Amino acid sequence: MVRRLARPHHRPARKWQRSVDTLLNNLDIFTTGFKNTAILFVVSAVFALILGTIVGGMRVSPVPVMRAMGTVYVNIVRNTPLTLIFFFFVFGYPKLGLAELSYPVLAIIALTLYTATYVAETLRAGINTVPLGQAEAARAIGLPFMQSLSLVILPQAFRAVMPPMISVFIALLKNTTVAAGFSVAEAGAIRANLSERGEPAIVVLLWVAFVFVVLVALLSAIQHHFEKKWQVTR
């Protein structure tokens, strides 16, 4: 393989053809891989957003116990490498004798718990950017606490954090590949599967990387769009 790379200009058209063949002949494995990546990503993203919003709310809660619980969770999980969290769920969790869960479900739990801490911290930073006067004005017209939060504070906090929040989800998208190391057949596992079919590893990896770049570029475009759109509001 090294020798092949050393002569990159040898019949380039053939080579390109071969690369495309690698993709087309194994489309099944590619699509399964990316389908699983998409499922891991979307499901973890939704749960992380919900859990993260709750934890972020706890972090700014006037109740000290809530604040403390939020802080402990965020600090412990965020300072643990993702692979360790996966290790815990894939090898540790089954030994706890709790309900048996499949690898993809465990992967989603690991990704959710990990990503939620970033969502919470990003949201908390966003809430802190909303001036105190906004909450006071909301209270002054007679809005109760929960409505002040949901109608006035959170919409502004979400707008302020949209770009960094999308960065959190871009990281999540990349982190889904960690699941490959733990027997989940997502996109990161495509290479291993195709090597078994005798396909050149480097070509496969390049294709996988290419699709990831496209996906991340897509998310970045959305991020850019929101940055532009909400500039006026802030």
Next chain:
Amino acid sequence: MTTEPAVRPLVSLKNVNKHFGALHVLQNINLDVSKGEVVVIIGPSGSGKSTLCRAINRLETIDDGEILIDGKRLPSEGKELAALRADVGMVFQSFNLFAHKTILENVTLGPIKVKNMRPADAKELATNLLTRVGVATQAEKLPAQLSGGQQQRVAIARALAMKPKVILFDEPTSALDPEMINEVLDVMVELAAEGMTMVVVTHEMGFARKAANRVVFMADGEIVEQDTPEQFFTNPRSLRAQEFLSKILK
């Protein structure tokens, strides 16, 4: 027991005290405001004017004493407090319009969410109020697109939309460029003339003379003296008021 006075005050503070740590920021404050009255609160920086104003709708809590709005004691938290706040309008120095909502939505939010008004009715009410304060043409813009004077007039419309019994103003013109002060004061003078009950923290003597029934002078957390604007500005009795006036008249 003394008998109830024939007309009870709309706002009544009785022996109100508040500390910020060691600082005794409100010292035994007694103040009654009757319906339709316009009271101007004046005094040096740090004397507790904002704190007093904010205590009336409980944006600041108090340590002891009591505050009554239309005879009802201020509830401490929850739905009741929110309901009572709907009756007490507030206009802030820094406007505090909801930054993510249009001018129209700023005014309709309270009527729709707090008073359960139908959106169409709230819109009509808001449009009338915006016309009254002279910013109806800006209805679809966001607050950041308006001048300070326009934003403050919207803030007044937002307060009026709740049909409050009293409106509190905390230095409503001190964040404004000089050329915009009058457009806001004019709206306030008009409100006063229509009989709105108002508590106004301001150093605008022109407004006080034109619209106020009473000037309350505060210093170091105490109400030092109160009088008609004419009497207070031409003939202050306390030494501290004399000193203060000589400084701001310079």
